[in-house]
Amino acid sequence: MTDPTIFGSLHAVPAAEHPELLAPPVAAAIHLITEALVAEIDPTFADTEQLCAHYGVPMDGSANAVIVRGTRAGVDKHACCMTLAHRRIDVNNVVRRRLDARKASFAPMDYAVEATGMQYGGINPVGLPRDWPIWVDGAVADRDWVCIGSGVRHSKLFIPVAGLLGLPGAERVDDLARDVG
Template sequence: MSILPESVTTFALSEAAERQPPLLGGPVARTAAEAPAALQDARAFAIDPDLADTAALMEAYGLPAEASANCVVIAGTRDGDERVAACVVLASTRADVNKRARKLLDVRKASFLSMDRAVEDSGMEYGGICPIGLPGGWRLLIDSRVVEQAEVVIGSGIRGSKIVLPGPALAQLPEAEVVEDLAVEIA
């Protein structure tokens, strides 16, 4: 039983990468090919790029906020060394950038990476940043509530598709760190 409507056609990630146009961004496709065990149950599906933003997608597909996970990129510096992390949190929450994430990065101040920089450094499109295929050197912090979900929808590296996968699969990604209270509930 999928959280997606029955009318949505999904594709295994290997097939999604080969479709024309591809349903996965380049870094996502490369990582999916290298980590098949962790992503064996992940499926990609095409969307209208205008629905790439979380609220629009949830409304169009009737998804609850707990079924959608956002990947936001934060950074801070310590002794001149930049530290970057992708934080994966449920849409019903927001990343606790100034407390929990900042402490995990061990920096004095953490902030969101600029959109231009996140896009350029990740090789992914804004609105489609995905925890699969992140650049080396970036930490992958996943709020524990995300991995508790039976299924979640995440970005695919492009705005024209999304990925649905079991929440626990994200914890199996290389470099994944599951963190309690990485996010706070939206009031």
């Protein structure tokens, strides 16, 4: 059962019934999280801070996905890292070591958009390439539900964290991120 405060003033409906509100790869994979809900938004408010302020979605119930690229000996590896909106991924330590990379950084926007088939600002783990790990920060894993991108900037997904952790390649990683400030 969802906590209705996570939706703020948004009206969420079953995501599987509204593929027009999802990026194509998300629509193709949304069956993996049957309870997923989606809400249409004004794309002007797609960025997390604006979304939370405008629609009343709680910051501590909003999770962001970032695509990280690690490189060692000319070989690139990628991972999707999920953390709550008020936290930042530890790319230079935790992620770099987990990728077994000499260097790690956020993937360039053009690459992330092309590789995921999602719009920048809407990238999420649902529908990612199957060989990419999905690392979910412990602070996200401890929630019941989170608001995430839908692959497009005109809607948001609300998903149970158990469904997120049930995606292929997903795992909880404690201390993946730290509080900002």
